[in-house]
Amino acid sequence: MSNFENIIVEHEGKVATVTINRPQSLNALNAQTISELSTALDELNTDGNCRVVILTGSGEKSFVAGADIKEFSDFNSEKAEELARNGQNSLFNKIENMSKPVIAAVNGFALGGGLELAMSCHIRYASENAKLGLPEVTLGLIPGYGGTQRLPKLVGKGLANELIFSAKMISAGRAKEIGLVNEVFTLEELLPKTMELAVQISKNSPLGISRAIKAVNLSGSSEGFETEIKAFGELFELEDKKEGVAAFLEKRKPEF
Known part of the structure; x- marks a missing residue:
């Protein structure tokens, strides 16, 4: 496994846990983090000892609070389109199309690119303190990492429009009600319960x-x-x- 600065990869049996580790910025996604995640997932997808991947954030406040806006605040249209295309191809679409299940353990804020990251995973568990939303229209933008495509498939077009247009955050409980997350647990239970599911899956074909x-x-x-x-x-x-x-x-x- 490669050496990383912004993520931590741990193995327990046939389950690998990938933790985004930028607590000083609430685990916001910057270019380096996206690149490291892409590399780690490529390696895990070909690792015969890994059957399931758990994706989570460090600390108790945030899964991923969004993209690192400072990195692209001065982009022109061409560079912005390239950012979205490269991000989708190198990470978000890659997760969705991995041959191994990826479970998001959403521990706190999952906003913008963070929610898009969780939605690209095959299964989503969340902690009770999780807040989820797509606030891009408050910046004069729209979701660029697949949010407009994956959210309607998960919750339906009407609710997706409401969440995207209003930019409001919803609670973990509401996210479960509308099918955006599968289950909600206390923060202390989140990773053990996610691991429990991952181990169960890892026993199957x-x-x-x-x-x-x-x-x-x-x-x-x-x-x-x-x-x-x-x-x-x-x-x-x-x-x-x-x-x-x-x-x-x-x-x-x-x-x-």
Whole structure:
């Protein structure tokens, strides 16, 4: 694993926890942090000892408070478009399309790019003190890291419009009500509960999960059903299916 300045990568069994560690700026995303996250996720995606990734922020106040505005405050249109495109391709889309599940443990503020980062993850758990929102229109901007695309898929177009247009923050409880996060826990419970889920997932077929991620990501598109059908068929030729079915028939737990 590479050496990093702004993130910490820890391994526990088959689960890797990636912590964004810029507490002095409430873990805001700058170019270096995005680059380090991209590199770490590339390495974890090819690490045979890692089956699930947890993504969280350091401290008790913030998951990611947003993008580091100082870095792009004087950009022109061309540089701003490049920033958004590179960020989406190198990190946000990468997370969504990883072959391994990424779970966001949202511990506090998840605003702007921070909420977009959480939404790119496959599952979101949050602490009771979490505040979530997309405040970009207060700066005369819009979300640029996929927020206008992922939020409607999670909560519906009407609620997405309300949150984006109003720029208001919502509580973790409200986020759960509308389907933006899966579960809410106390701050002390957040990481243990997230780890509990990650360990449960890590026991299941990695080949099945990787194909499920791809199929779910295409749900609602013209390719979704065909992708599911083909993946279902492909898995019949692979070792995980053979082990899973054998374990079921032999009344034992599978070993993937």
